[in-house]
Amino acid sequence: MGFFDAFFKEHQRTKSEEIYDNALQIFNSPELQNQALSGELADKVRHGEDCDVLPGAYGRFGHDATNPIPVNGPSGEFVYLSRLRLRRTGSMVFFHxxxxxxxLDVFELTNVSGKFVDRLYVDMYHPRCSRRYPDGYTLEREAVFPRGVTTTLADFPKGLYKAIKKEAKLRLGIDVAEKESDCIDVPAVQAALDQLRQKRPAAPIMKPLK
Structure with a gap:
């Protein structure tokens, strides 16, 4: 290998690292995420309540529409949910x-085996993500790889891996995704979600927050 070949490879490696570093910085900076917003959404997010729990909220945090998770816009949803893990097993969760x-936005979540499914309610009109997490979960200190999407997948979790990479390219400037999202047991998840939707349908808020 000649000098210029070695120099070129080193330059390319450094450039790749720079791209990943920039993506990671955006992924974990609500300030940078909010700067990318525009119009009415930007105004609502930047002037929203800075809180971990909504004032007057009641019910189970995240699990009830009367106590949604505060986050900063769609990017906040993308980041916060990608940091969740199951408390009992430490497993990653995947979402749409x-x-x-x-x-409020309603998200469905699962793990790779499909033995776990859940639904969480999120309020995206706040300047940052909540530091709290719902019962049954833990929250990683920082996001590393995205694990879901803020759009609806009709056959979720089928096609999730590609959809994550597409959204990551839009939000982070690089098409990355948690590799395990390509190994989800699709039939098991879809069967479990059908049961969840029948047993516990998403309900409207019955009374306003106090």
Whole structure:
């Protein structure tokens, strides 16, 4: 290998590292995420309540529409949910946006085996992500690889890996995804989600927050 070949390879390696470093910085900086917002959404996020729990919220944090998780815009949803792990096993969870209840976004979550499924309510009109986490979960200190999407996948979790890479390219400037998201037991997850939707359908807020 000649000098110029070695120099070129070193330059390329450094450039790749720089791209990953920039993506990681964006992934963990609400300030940078908020700077990318525009219009009415940017105004609502930047002037929203800076809190870990909404004032007047009641019910189970994250699990009830009356106590949603505060985050900063769609990027905040992307980041916060990618940091969640199951408390009992330490397993990563994967997600997509299942719908909306009023101004709240509703996310469905699962693990790689499909033995776990859940639903969480998120309020994205805040300047940062909550430091709290719902019962049954823990929250990693920082996000490393994205594990879900803020869009709806009709056949979730089928096609999730590619969808994550597409959203990561949009939000982070690089098409990355947690590799385990390509190994999810799709039939098991879909069967479990069907049961969840029948047993515990997403319900509208019955009364306003106090």
């Amino acid at each position: 946006k299942a719908g909306q209840v009023g101004n």
